[in-house]
Every structure is written in C-alpha cells, then in structure tokens.
Amino acid sequence: MSTFHIKPKIEFGENSLNILKEYNIKKCFIVTDNSLIQLKLIDKVLNILSKETEVEIFSEILPNPTIEMIEKGMKSMLKFNPDVVIALGGGSPIDACKGMLYFEKKIEEEMAIKSSKRFFIAIPTTSGTGSEVTSYSVVSNGEKKIALSNDQMLPDLAILNPSFMETLPSHIIADTGMDVLTHAIESFVSLKKNCFSNAMAIESIKLIGKNLIEHYKNPKELKYRENIQNASCLAGIAFNNSSLGINHSIAHTIGAIFKLSHGRANAIIMPYIIEANTKAREDYEVISKELELNIVKEQDGKIVLINYINEIKEIMGIPNCLEIIGIDFEKFKNEIPEMISEIRKDICTSGNPNIFDNESLIKILFKIYFGK
Numbered sequence: 358m359s360t361f362h363i364k365p366k367i368e369f370g371e372n373s374l375n376i377l378k379e380y381n382i383k384k385c386f387i388v389t390d391n392s393l394i395q396l397k398l399i400d401k402v403l404n405i406l407s408k409e410t411e412v413e414i415f416s417e418i419l420p421n422p423t424i425e426m427i428e429k430g431m432k433s434m435l436k437f438n439p440d441v442v443i444a445l446g447g448g449s450p451i452d453a454c455k456g457m458l459y460f461e462k463k464i465e466e467e468m469a470i471k472s473s474k475r476f477f478i479a480i481p482t483t484s485g486t487g488s489e490v491t492s493y494s495v496v497s498n499g500e501k502k503i504a505l506s507n508d509q510m511l512p513d514l515a516i517l518n519p520s521f522m523e524t525l526p527s528h529i530i531a532d533t534g535m536d537v538l539t540h541a542i543e544s545f546v547s548l549k550k551n552c553f554s555n556a557m558a559i560e561s562i563k564l565i566g567k568n569l570i571e572h573y574k575n576p577k578e579l580k581y582r583e584n585i586q587n588a589s590c591l592a593g594i595a596f597n598n599s600s601l602g603i604n605h606s607i608a609h610t611i612g613a614i615f616k617l618s619h620g621r622a623n624a625i626i627m628p629y630i631i632e633a634n635t636k637a638r639e640d641y642e643v644i645s646k647e648l649e650l651n652i653v654k655e656q657d658g659k660i661v662l663i664n665y666i667n668e669i670k671e672i673m674g675i676p677n678c679l680e681i682i683g684i685d686f687e688k689f690k691n692e693i694p695e696m697i698s699e700i701r702k703d704i705c706t707s708g709n710p711n712i713f714d715n716e717s718l719i720k721i722l723f724k725i726y727f728g729k
C-alpha cells in the first residue's frame with residue numbers, strides 16, 4: 358500500500374494574506390525570528406489581524422533552531438493558550454513552531470490529558486525549505502541536527518505571499534533556492550518516490566531552471582519571486598511524500614558541526630552525490646532533459662546535470678567545496694567517524710538510490726572537502 362498525502366490548504370498569490378480575515382482568531386501566538394520583526398515583515402500579519410485578536414509574539418528563534426529554543430517557545434505558548442499559532446519565517450521559525458506543537462502533543466499523550474486544538478498556519482519568508490507543507494522539523498542539539506517526522510506537525514494552512522520575499526538578500530536567495538533544487542532532485546530519484554511526487558518534483562525543477570538565476574539577479578521582480586516560492590512549495594509536497602536522500606543527511610551532519618547554512622551545505626554537496634548515485638543515472642538524465650539542458654549525442658545526461666549545477670552555483674557565488682570556506686581539515690578528518698554514524702542515522706538516508714559502505718562514504722566526504 359502506498360500513500361500520497363495532501364495537506365495543508367495552500368493560499369497563494371499577492372492577496373493571499375487576506376485569508377486571515379476569514380478566521381475568527383481570538384488568541385494568536387506568532388513564532389518568528391527577530392530579523393523579521395526588524396524588517397517589519399511581521400507588521401504585514403499584524404495589520405491583517407482583527408483589533409480584537411489578542412497576540413503574543415515569540416521571536417527568539419535563530420537559524421538552525423535548538424531544542425532549548427523550542428522548549429522556551431513551547432512554555433510561552435502553553436501559558437498563553439492560543440487558538441491559532443502562526444509560524445512566520447524561513448525554515449527555522451516554521452520548524453521550531455512545529456517542534457513546540459509536537460512536544461505539546463507528546464506531553465498530552467504521555468499524561469493522557471485532553472488534546473488541545475490549535476489551528477496551525479505557516480507563512481514562509483524564504484523559498485525555501487517547503488516546511489509549510491511538510492511533516493518534518495529539523496532540530497539542532499549541540500553539534501547534532503535531527504530531522505523529526507510526524508504528520509501531527511503538518512500545518513492546517515500555508516500562506517504563500519511573495520511580498521515577504523522582497524527583503525531577501527541575494528546570498529539567502531541563492532542558498533534557499535539551491536535547497537529547493539536539492540529537495541526536488543532528491544525526491545525525483547528517491548527509492549520512495551511515486552508518480553504523484555514525481556509530478557510535483559519535476560514541475561519544481563522546471564520552475565527552478567527557468568526562474569532561480571533570474572530571481573537572484575532581479576529580486577524585486579514579482580514573477581520570478583512568485584515562481585520560486587511555488588517551486589519551493591511543490592518540492593516540499595514532493596519530498597514529504599517520497600523522502601529525501603543522503604545529500605540531506607550529509608547537509609544536516611556537516612551543517613550542525615561546522616555551522617553552515619542548510620541550503621549552502623546542500624548546494625556544496627549536491628554534485629558529488631549525483632556523481633556517486635550510479636543507480637539514478639536514468640532519472641538524472643530525465644531531469645537534464647526537463648531542464649532543457651543541451652545534451653550532445655552520446656553525452657551523459659548526468660554529467661550535463663552536474664555541470665549545470667556547478668554553473669549556477671558559480672553565478673550565485675556558492676563555493677564548490679568546504680576547503681574554500683575555511684573549514685579546518687584536521688577537525689573535518691577527526692569528525693569523520695562521528696559524521697558517518699550521524700549520516701547513517703538520519704531519516705533521509707533510506708530514500709537514497711545508492712547504499713554506500715563506509716569506504717565509499719569517506720571518499721564522498723573527502724570530495725566534498727577538497728572539491729575533487
């Protein structure tokens with residue numbers, strides 16, 4: 358038996374925030390990060406809420422949210438007891454908010470107390486993790502990053518409003534855009550994919566191919582912003598149903614130890630995983646064709662895809678290996694046994710088309726470090 362899950366309801370486009378007026382929100386708990394308050398992005402939400410709505414804001418979320426941030430936010434949420442919870446931000450505030458709701462449910466289950474019903478709305482401000490439509494939450498604990506998965510964390514409503522992306526700096530457009538591409542590609546080659554997830558993944562890949570560089574170069578242009586936001590959401594629906602792959606497991610592990618942005622880690626790793634995934638050769642070829650890449654006769658579609666990824670990374674100033682960004686080699690080498698253990702434990706690993714033994718994994722890690 359296979360399942361394709363469709364939730365939440367998605368409201369998208371320029372006026373999509375107006376949907377908030379249709380809910381009779383009495384007490385609203387907003388989880389966000391401080392930058393989004395400074396940038397006044399939160400005002401767009403506050404201005405739509407009714408004057409009667411009581412609001413509490415928890416803004417102590419930083420990139421790669423920790424278990425401590427989630428615990429603190431959950432305590433504030435429980436004390437306030439809202440009927441609606443809004444997560445506003447990139448993957449970090451959305452994942453942190455999911456964590457708060459998830460651990461609240463766990464406590465209720467353990468204590469056998471009546472379950473609280475909180476309507477959960479996710480408003481992404483990056484494009485992005487797709488977290489607004491996934492049942493995943495990635496939580497950091499010291500130098501470890503763990504991906505939790507539970508359908509209870511799926512939002513009830515996702516609002517895709519392109520006006521939130523106007524303030525994104527170009528390096529975040531680059532990193533988060535490459536995260537979307539990694540989601541869509543890993544979904545399309547996943548061992549757990551199906552025809553539904555494939556359709557979403559391919560549409561996302563096509564939108565990325567046609568819009569990411571344009572969006573990076575013209576961040577104020579609505580059309581590109583909107584298309585990349587939709588691509589991010591489509592990729593989220595895809596991988597929520599197909600799982601991801603070892604690219605993400607390595608990104609979680611390396612990102613946690615060396616404090617790298619999630620999208621940048623994925624972008625650095627991607628060419629080496631595509632190269633190593635010999636079992637997905639035909640799927641990569643399909644992706645190259647869908648991206649309308651020029652495959653000369655007898656040429657390998659997978660190599661063409663790797664070249665394309667390296668080209669767009671170069672345009673967006675993303676380095677091709679960890680050595681360039683100054684990660685200490687001795688520390689990297691010493692961490693290898695721990696990294697391998699974490700990569701094997703990550704829930705994304707089981708979706709990867711190839712299974713790698715330790716020797717192969719070490720070779721891949723060295724390529725990611727040295728770029729060759």
Ligand SMILES: NC(=O)c1ccc[n+]([C@@H]2O[C@H](COP(=O)([O-])OP(=O)(O)OC[C@H]3O[C@@H](n4cnc5c(N)ncnc54)[C@H](O)[C@@H]3O)[C@@H](O)[C@H]2O)c1
Nearest residue numbers: 392420421447448449482483486488491493495524525619
């Ligand atoms: N839940 C999932 O399915 C899923 C999938 C992939 C990644 N993740 C996780 O999500 C996190 C990464 O999320 P992210 O890449 O969206 O970044 P993020 O939420 O960590 O934000 C990165 C930076 O961008 C800033 N920012 C966000 N929106 C902005 C805007 N509109 N204008 C200006 N600045 C803005 C934030 O303040 C922050 O400084 C990681 O922890 C990653 O592991 C989750």
Ligand SMILES: [Fe+2]
Nearest residue numbers: 486536540619
């Ligand atoms: Fe990701």
